Amino acid sequence: MSDLHTGTLTQLAASLRARKFSSVELVSGLLTRIEGAQGTLNAFISVTREQALGAAAAADRVLAAGGAGALTGVPIAHKDIFCTQGVRTTCGSHMLENFVSPYDATVVAKLKTAGAVMLGKTNMDEFAMGSSNENSYFGPVRNPWNPKLVPGGSSGGSAAAVAARLVSGATGTDTGGSIRQPAALCGITGLKPTYGRVSRYGMIAFASSLDQAGVLTASAADAALMLREMAGFDANDSTSVDAPVPDYVAALEQPLAGLRIGLLQEFFDQGLDPQNERRVREALKVYEQLGAKLTSVSLPNLPLSVPVYYVVAPAECSSNLARFDGVRFGHRCENPRDLTDLYRRSRGEGFGAEVKRRIMTGTYVLSAGYYDAYYLKAQRVRQLISADFTRAFQDVDVLMGPTTPTPAFAIGAKTSDPITMYLNDIYTIGANLAGLPAVSIPCGFVRDLPVGLQIVGPHFSEARILAAAHALQRATDWHTRLPPGYA
Amino acid sequence: MSLTREQIASIAALARLELTAAEIPVYQETLSRIVDFIGALERAPTAGVAPMAHPLPGLSQRLRPDVVTEVDRHEEYQPNAPQVAAGLYLVPKVIE
Numbered sequence: 001m002s003d004l005h006t007g008t009l010t011q012l013a014a015s016l017r018a019r020k021f022s023s024v025e026l027v028s029g030l031l032t033r034i035e036g037a038q039g040t041l042n043a044f045i046s047v048t049r050e051q052a053l054g055a056a057a058a059a060d061r062v063l064a065a066g067g068a069g070a071l072t073g074v075p076i077a078h079k080d081i082f083c084t085q086g087v088r089t090t091c092g093s094h095m096l097e098n099f100v101s102p103y104d105a106t107v108v109a110k111l112k113t114a115g116a117v118m119l120g121k122t123n124m125d126e127f128a129m130g131s132s133n134e135n136s137y138f139g140p141v142r143n144p145w146n147p148k149l150v151p152g153g154s155s156g157g158s159a160a161a162v163a164a165r166l167v168s169g170a171t172g173t174d175t176g177g178s179i180r181q182p183a184a185l186c187g188i189t190g191l192k193p194t195y196g197r198v199s200r201y202g203m204i205a206f207a208s209s210l211d212q213a214g215v216l217t218a219s220a221a222d223a224a225l226m227l228r229e230m231a232g233f234d235a236n237d238s239t240s241v242d243a244p245v246p247d248y249v250a251a252l253e254q255p256l257a258g259l260r261i262g263l264l265q266e267f268f269d270q271g272l273d274p275q276n277e278r279r280v281r282e283a284l285k286v287y288e289q290l291g292a293k294l295t296s297v298s299l300p301n302l303p304l305s306v307p308v309y310y311v312v313a314p315a316e317c318s319s320n321l322a323r324f325d326g327v328r329f330g331h332r333c334e335n336p337r338d339l340t341d342l343y344r345r346s347r348g349e350g351f352g353a354e355v356k357r358r359i360m361t362g363t364y365v366l367s368a369g370y371y372d373a374y375y376l377k378a379q380r381v382r383q384l385i386s387a388d389f390t391r392a393f394q395d396v397d398v399l400m401g402p403t404t405p406t407p408a409f410a411i412g413a414k415t416s417d418p419i420t421m422y423l424n425d426i427y428t429i430g431a432n433l434a435g436l437p438a439v440s441i442p443c444g445f446v447r448d449l450p451v452g453l454q455i456v457g458p459h460f461s462e463a464r465i466l467a468a469a470h471a472l473q474r475a476t477d478w479h480t481r482l483p484p485g486y487a
Numbered sequence: 488m489s490l491t492r493e494q495i496a497s498i499a500a501l502a503r504l505e506l507t508a509a510e511i512p513v514y515q516e517t518l519s520r521i522v523d524f525i526g527a528l529e530r531a532p533t534a535g536v537a538p539m540a541h542p543l544p545g546l547s548q549r550l551r552p553d554v555v556t557e558v559d560r561h562e563e564y565q566p567n568a569p570q571v572a573a574g575l576y577l578v579p580k581v582i583e
Contacts, residue, residue, distance in 0.1 A: 102563040195542040209542055238549050307525045318502060325503075327576055332569035338579050340503070348505030353513075356504055360495075360514060361521055363502040374525060379538030381531045386539060418517050419524050435542030459543060 004029050005165040006482070009074055009222040012168060016063055016073040023056035023063065023073030027117055030075050034119060034166045037486075040147055043161040045080045045138050046088050047120040055117040062115065070229055072115030077170040079158050080121035081128055082108050082213075083202040087118075091204045092126040092136040092154075095330045095350035105202025106234045107171060107213050114229035119167055123157030126352045127321065128178055128206045130154050131424040132414065135354045140411055143186060144483040145449055149408040152182030152424075158216045159186040164486040169217045169226050173203060175210045176309050177403075177428025180440035183216055184403035184452025187442045189469065189479060190216045191223040194459050195435030196241035198227075199234035207316035208239070210309075210432040219479050220441060220469035224248035227462060243460060251463035256471040257291030260396040264456075266302045267401030267427050279444035279451045280402045286475050287400075287468075297396060299388035304381050305429045306422060311365050311378035312433070317355075318362025324350060357418065386434040393458045398468055402427055403440040403452030427454060437462045441469045442478040450478070488526065489519045 004026050007015065016023055031049050038044060052075070059073035083089050083101035085108075090096045104112065112118075125135040133141040133156025141156040143149040144164040151160040155172030159182030162170050172179040174192035183190025191214045198213040205211060215226040228249060233242040263284065268277060288294055326332040326346025333349055336342035351359070365374035392399060404424060414421045431438040436456055443453035453472070457465040473479050490498075495515050499506045506514065541547055561574055570577040 099567055102560065102567075196546075235551070238551075241543070241546075301531070304528060304531055307527045310521060311525050311528070322503075326569060327578055328564070329567035330569075336579050339581055341505075342579055343503040344500075344505040347503055348507075351504070353510075356506075356510075357514065357517060357521075359502050359504065360498045360518060364498050364518065364522070365525070367498070367501060374528070376538050377528050377531070377533065378525070379540070380533035380536040381528055383536050383539040384531070384533065386542075386544070390544070417520075419520055422524075433542075 005033055007168060008218045009071065009169045009225055012074050013071055017068050019063065023059040023117060024053060026073070027052050027056040027075050027119065030119060030167060037164055037166055041142050041144060041160050041164060042139050043123055043141055043157045043164070043166060044077070044120045045090055045092070045123050045157070048087055048118060051087065052117055052119045059115055059117055069113070069115035070225065071111065074116050075119050075167050076111060076116045077119050077122050077158060077161055077167045078108060079124055079155050079170065079172050081124060081173055081204045082171060083204070084108050084118070084121065087121065089121065089204070090138070092124040092138060093350065093352065093355070094137045095324050097137065097331070099329055101202070103202060106199035106236060107203065107230050110230050122161055122170055125154035125156065126355050127204065127317070128154040128173055128175055129317070129354050129358055131177065131181055131421055133157065134411060134415055135352055137352060142411070143408045144486050145187065145408065148410055150185070150411050152185035152408065154178040155216060156182045159183055159188060159190070162186070162188045162216045162218060163483060165482060169215060169222055171213060172216050173211055173213050174432065175207050175313060176432050177425040179214045179216060180403050180428050180438060180452065180454060181425060183440045184450070185408040187450025187481060188216055188218060189220050189223050189439065189441050190214065191227060191439045191462070191466070192431065192437060193227060193231065193462055194437045196239050197231050197437070197460065197462065199237045199240050201234055201236035205320040207313040208320060209316060210313060220439065220466050220473055221249070221252055223439065224252055224466045246463050248463050248466055252467050252470045254467045256287070256468065259292040259398065259468060261287055261292050261294050262297030262392055262396035262399045263294060264399050264401035265296055265298045271405045271423070271426065272402060273406045273446065275446040276402055276406060276451050279446060280453055283443035283453045283472060284400060286472060290471055290475060295396060297392045297399060299385070299392060299430070301381065301384040301388050302430050305385055305433055306426055308378045308381050308385065308433060309429045310361065310422060311374050312382065314358040314362035315366050315375050316362070318359045318366065321355070321359055382433050385430060389430070389434045389436060397457070398465055399456040401454055403454040407446050407449035407451055431456050435459060437465055439465050439469050441472060442481070443472070444478055488522050490515055490522065
């Protein structure tokens with residue numbers, strides 16, 4: 001029973017249905033593993049031991065009765081940005097340190113309905129703002145491949161937890177790369193679906209035109225399984241798209257031969273670590289051997305994606321985070337003199353440095369006299385970037401390139417300069433601006449650290465990009481490598 | 488472009504954020520750099536390009552019928568509030 005943690009979600013679901021072991025056995029083993037790794041990795045903000053064991057026992061009764069759903073008894077974790085009824089939801093912030101949600105996010109409810117058992121809430125950059133998980137009020141998460149390094153962010157806790165196989169699948173959110181970048185830096189699979197594919201209801205808002213919920217898993221097949229249960233229309237989210245959810249699992253085996261792959265020229269720029277580039281090109285070679293056709297594609301406006309993002313995302317965040325006013329929920333300062341003092345000190349004390357920086361950036365670009373120059377201008381350039389993608393997808397089926405410029409970097413290495421940190425997301429932000437689905441999968445190692453290959457597809461092409469990712473994972477074994485000490 | 492101390496104080500006031508004396512120069516430096524960085528957009532040729540209003544082409548915000556769907560659940564919500572009395576949220580006196 002000691003190697004149960006290495007099972008993928010797909011394998012665990014099948015083994016539980018075959019009654020090879022019970023959900024209680026599986027969950028107990030993983031809880032011990034989580035508690036053992038917490039001191040080193042700090043991947044969790046809350047571990048919900050009692051609820052998890054209760055849910056596992058209930059799942060075992062369902063399994064015994066033969067009524068199992070797709071994920072009955074299978075352990076997962078939720079990024080602490082998703083509201084969970086009766087369980088603290090902090091969003092990595094002092095502001096929400098003691099917030100207990102009165103309801104479940106739609107994603108949480110759907111995975112519960114599918115039978116998944118939540119083991120806890122994972123650590124994250126405060127309000128999902130960060131690329132290294134160093135912005136959490138609950139302390140940084142450490143990379144399982146080397147605890148001196150960052151796991152990436154903002155879904156760094158989910159990424160570290162899955163990489164160390166503390167759990168085989170976890171939810172995440174991706175506003176500018178927050179699923180794909182940590183997935184790449186931790187050597188796992190991370191999928192950001194099309195904007196509107198998965199409900200944002202109960203997912204604490206950062207930048208509402210960019211935020212999308214997705215998954216961090218050990219394989220593309222697992223991402224397909226989890227997404228199938230999470231996706232779908234939700235009347236509670238006005239941006240949720242009412243389109244049927246394909247069976248992503250059944251679509252995994254679609255043939256790769258003839259797939260037209262566009263190599264994103266702008267991603268192979270001077271910022272890309274040459275060794276990182278080599279690993280990505282080796283993976284592309286595998287695709288060629290599998291029968292795919294490679295062509296080079298240029299998206300001329302893509303290099304402006306980071307500056308566009310750092311206007312649009314802070315603008316939306318300054319508006320979304322206005323709700324944290326110290327009145328209805330969240331932190332309140334001591335002895336406020338008047339209402340303005342209550343707002344200002346509650347927010348000044350409750351938010352961390354990067355969150356305040358983004359709120360102020362957003363306030364500035366939306367303020368009188370600057371709105372046209374920054375916000376409207378950024379939304380126009382965003383239109384150009386989106387049009388670049390649309391044009392590219394007339395000639396190719398998917399776009400590929402690196403997920404990040406370099407492998408994981410040292411904790412503290414980029415904290416003094418926000419721009420250096422922001423540039424970590426240079427290859428991931430484009431998909432968010434255009435609302436496109438994208439997945440990062442492991443494609444090798446540089447200096448013993450994992451490297452990610454990114455696959456971007458047209459809107460609602462999750463089945464296709466997951467099938468492409470799955471094809472590489474059938475031909476290589478990068479996704480099965482585990483960090484030393486967590487095998 | 489360099490933002491002044493006064494500009495930072497004014498942005499913080501608009502955002503209802505109290506900054507400590509030590510925070511102001513940090514934000515002065517980093518926000519100035521961010522403003523320079525996003526200034527790169529200025530050079531992009533966008534004449535005749537409409538601002539993007541929705542991440543999915545051709546879609547706009549869905550509206551629902553204008554009917555009440557919420558029920559009163561204040562008893563479930565208020566345990567998260569810093570200060571309540573008799574079902575009401577308490578704040579410092581606003582009107583003298």
